[in-house]
Amino acid sequence: MTTPPSADGAPGPPPETDLAEHSSPNGPGSERAKTDGTRAEQEVGTDESLEAQAAAGVSSSPPTSPNIWRHTPTLTVAPTIGTVLPMPPPRLAAMTAHRPASVSLDGLFIGPYHVAAGSLVGSAHLASGVPRQDAYDFIEAEAGRLVVAVADGMGSRPNSQVGARAFCDGMCLAVGASPNDSAASYLASANDYAVKVCRDHDLAPDDIAYVAALAVFHEDACEVLRVGDVSAFALTDEGFTELFADQEGHVNIVAAALPAEPLPTPESFCGHGLTRVVLCTDGLANDIRHSAQVRAWLQTSWTALVDVYGMAEALRFRRRGSHDDRTAVLVSVRTPEDIGVVNDGITGASFAG
Amino acid sequence: MKTESSELYTIFPVFMVLDVSASMAGGPIEALNDALPSLKKEMLSNPTVGEIARIAIVTFSDVGRTVVPLSDLAQVDLPDLMVEGGTNFAAAFRETKNAILSGLQALPKGTPIYKPVVFFMSDGEHQAPGDWHTALDELRDRSWKFAPEVVAFGFGDAKKNTDALREIASRFSFLAEEADPALQVREIVNALIGSIRTTSTSFRDPSQADGLHLEAPSEFFTPLPPMTL
Numbered sequence: 001m002t003t004p005p006s007a008d009g010a011p012g013p014p015p016e017t018d019l020a021e022h023s024s025p026n027g028p029g030s031e032r033a034k035t036d037g038t039r040a041e042q043e044v045g046t047d048e049s050l051e052a053q054a055a056a057g058v059s060s061s062p063p064t065s066p067n068i069w070r071h072t073p074t075l076t077v078a079p080t081i082g083t084v085l086p087m088p089p090p091r092l093a094a095m096t097a098h099r100p101a102s103v104s105l106d107g108l109f110i111g112p113y114h115v116a117a118g119s120l121v122g123s124a125h126l127a128s129g130v131p132r133q134d135a136y137d138f139i140e141a142e143a144g145r146l147v148v149a150v151a152d153g154m155g156s157r158p159n160s161q162v163g164a165r166a167f168c169d170g171m172c173l174a175v176g177a178s179p180n181d182s183a184a185s186y187l188a189s190a191n192d193y194a195v196k197v198c199r200d201h202d203l204a205p206d207d208i209a210y211v212a213a214l215a216v217f218h219e220d221a222c223e224v225l226r227v228g229d230v231s232a233f234a235l236t237d238e239g240f241t242e243l244f245a246d247q248e249g250h251v252n253i254v255a256a257a258l259p260a261e262p263l264p265t266p267e268s269f270c271g272h273g274l275t276r277v278v279l280c281t282d283g284l285a286n287d288i289r290h291s292a293q294v295r296a297w298l299q300t301s302w303t304a305l306v307d308v309y310g311m312a313e314a315l316r317f318r319r320r321g322s323h324d325d326r327t328a329v330l331v332s333v334r335t336p337e338d339i340g341v342v343n344d345g346i347t348g349a350s351f352a353g
Numbered sequence: 354m355k356t357e358s359s360e361l362y363t364i365f366p367v368f369m370v371l372d373v374s375a376s377m378a379g380g381p382i383e384a385l386n387d388a389l390p391s392l393k394k395e396m397l398s399n400p401t402v403g404e405i406a407r408i409a410i411v412t413f414s415d416v417g418r419t420v421v422p423l424s425d426l427a428q429v430d431l432p433d434l435m436v437e438g439g440t441n442f443a444a445a446f447r448e449t450k451n452a453i454l455s456g457l458q459a460l461p462k463g464t465p466i467y468k469p470v471v472f473f474m475s476d477g478e479h480q481a482p483g484d485w486h487t488a489l490d491e492l493r494d495r496s497w498k499f500a501p502e503v504v505a506f507g508f509g510d511a512k513k514n515t516d517a518l519r520e521i522a523s524r525f526s527f528l529a530e531e532a533d534p535a536l537q538v539r540e541i542v543n544a545l546i547g548s549i550r551t552t553s554t555s556f557r558d559p560s561q562a563d564g565l566h567l568e569a570p571s572e573f574f575t576p577l578p579p580m581t582l
Contacts, residue, residue: 082362085400124401156566290465292359321363321404 078313081293082320093129098162098201100132105308111140113217115148116302117329118311122283124323133161133210134281134327137168141179144219147171147186148329150230151212152281154257155324159201163208163259166190166197171214183216183223188263190214195259209257213279217331222274225266227256231285232269235276235302235330240288240295243269243277275333276302283324284315291319302330365406365467365553366423366456368501369545370449372475373412374440376510380535381476382436388542389431395546396426402553403427405467409452414438415481417448423456441481442521445473446488453492453499467552469501470565472545473521476509476534489521502565506544506574508537519577525567527574540573 071089092099102121108114121132133153140146149171153160170193174186181189190212198208211228224232224243232243244267256264280288287294294317301314315326371385389410396403403425410421414437421429453469460466471492479485494500505522507515508529518526527544529537547568 082360082404085397085403087400127399127401286363286465290361290363290463319362323401323404 076313076316078316079293079297080318081291084318084320087123088127090126091129096131098159100161100165102132103312105311107307107311111146112144112334113146114305114332115329116306116311118315119327120315120325122323122325125325131161132325133164134325135164135168136327136329137172138329139172139175141175146217147175148215148279148331149190149212150279150281150327150329151210152230154209157207157209159203159207160210162197162201162203163194163210166194167210167212170194183214183225187214187225187266191258191263198259205259211257215279220272222271222277224269227258227264227266229282231280233278233288234274235278239299276330278328278330280328281325284326284328287319287322294319305332361461361464363405363465364460366469367406367549368409368411368449368452368469368471370411370445370471370473372440373434373437374414374477375436375438376477378436381538382434384535384538386434388539392546393426393431395550399550402550405553406549409456411449411452413441413445413448415441417444419448419452422452439480440477442479442485443483443488446492450492453501457499469499471501471503473503474506474541475511477511478514478517493523504567506541508541509534515577524579526577528577530573530575544568
């Protein structure tokens with residue numbers, strides 16, 4: 001079967017119609033979504049769309065053939081914040097090598113920690129056919145020592161997802177080789193590994209440019225190093241507290257990036273007694289900084305330990321102007337009392353941690 | 354007036370500085386008026402542009418005018434641009450600085466912004482008493498927190514003095530290739546739209562590129578070498 005050409009001549013699904021209409025729904029179940037029969041997301045011929053047409057006073061003439069090529073987002077309770085425009089269909093550009101999956105999710109216990117992590121491709125990347133450029137990984141080094149890496153490929157670089165992924169892989173390999181090393185050593189090793197991968201793939205270092213953060217959790221301490229604007233927040237009942245000072249300047253410019261030789265001096269944070277820490281790329285950090293609704297939504301979503309689906313849902317909010325990849329690694333530190341009795345969340349039974 | 358807000362949306366401020374001197378009469382000004390709706394269409398149809406880019410339109414002849422202050426172009430009626438008198442670059446730069454200042458100061462405090470970009474477009478040379486360099490220096494003053502990246506496009510008689518275009522641009526200046534000025538105008542507007550689109554969707558870049566991504570195809574434009582002092 002031949003895929004219908006798009007408006008710009010590239011293969012792919014046909015463009016959505018009525019894209020010019022603004023929308024400001026509060027989720028798919030909002031009044032707006034129910035009453036506006038012209039919205040691009042409105043599926044033709046469904047009970048919901050017929051009800052919507054009736055509510056909007058639109059003639060209930062027999063529905064035309066449903067457009068089976070229309071990409072209909074699944075329902076979500078995640079909020080829509082601000083006035084937004086319908087998104088064009090998701091695409092993948094031809095000859096896209098080194099493509100990670102559009103979504104990566106985790107939600108599991110690891111040592112004395114619970115790690116809930118999610119990385120979602122940004123809507124701008126989906127619209128322009130670019131793969132997800134964020135990456136994360138984590139590994140328990142030895143009992144009670146957790147190392148986490150989060151990396152964000154530069155949007156303008158053709159293979160930055162390679163650098164971001166390689167940094168995270170490099171961190172895991174470095175920890176595997178030397179479980180007792182320092183955060184700074186892991187950062188340097190991960191950078192070196194990214195350079196090696198870059199060379200192996202015959203890519204120029206600039207082509208895989210990324211920014212990254214690396215955190216080591218041990219006992220009640222948390223050390224975070226970063227190069228660039230990947231950030232970290234402490235999450236408490238009072239809300240989010242950013243662990244680094246927000247980088248000043250324009251949001252589309254960063255001062256430092258990896259891979260780099262020599263390695264730039266990373267910014268560092270070291271704290272004690274933090275029970276929940278979120279490492280995240282700027283696609284999410286900017287929303288946390290600048291949106292009270294996003295902060296409230298995430299705080300509610302992350303009140304309890306979340307599984308993979310909960311993590312995906314938490315990151316699915318739609319916010320005006322927020323189109324970058326979103327990645328968060330939420331580390332919850334279990335106290336000795338917490339570890340004594342843990343609900344496994346599946347059977348309802350308790351087990352000794 | 355600045356207001357505090359719990360919802361601060363990222364803004365990419367773009368300032369189009371357009372020559373409406375008498376030499377633009379006929380095809381060029383008509384082409385400009387015909388092409389501007391395509392920019393509005395892009396704002397309406399592409400959420401990655403329309404939700405971020407804010408556009409101002411400044412015209413200049415003997416005087417500079419902010420005909421569209423920094424706005425969501427989807428929400429404003431586009432003006433019908435008219436040709437006026439001479440060509441005063443100093444007036445253009447002074448008015449542009451005013452437009453940047455008033456546009457960005459009106460945003461809620463703490464609004465995250467991309468580096469502002471000025472797209473300067475002219476078909477001629479400065480023809481007014483006085484020097485224009487001081488006004489340009491004030492616009493591009495690196496110590497000014499809103500200092501923009503200035504990109505210059507020349508066409509028509511601008512080719513007689515490409516040094517002026519090179520001086521005006523922070524780094525990037527172009528001369529349109531087409532023989533017909535109306536086609537040149539159209540290609541320049543297309544280049545502006547493409548650059549706004551690409552920059553809006555490229556979230557960051559190392560400082561070397563200052564976050565700006567230009568879409569000025571070589572078949573339509575001759576890039577001019579940067580002016581080095």
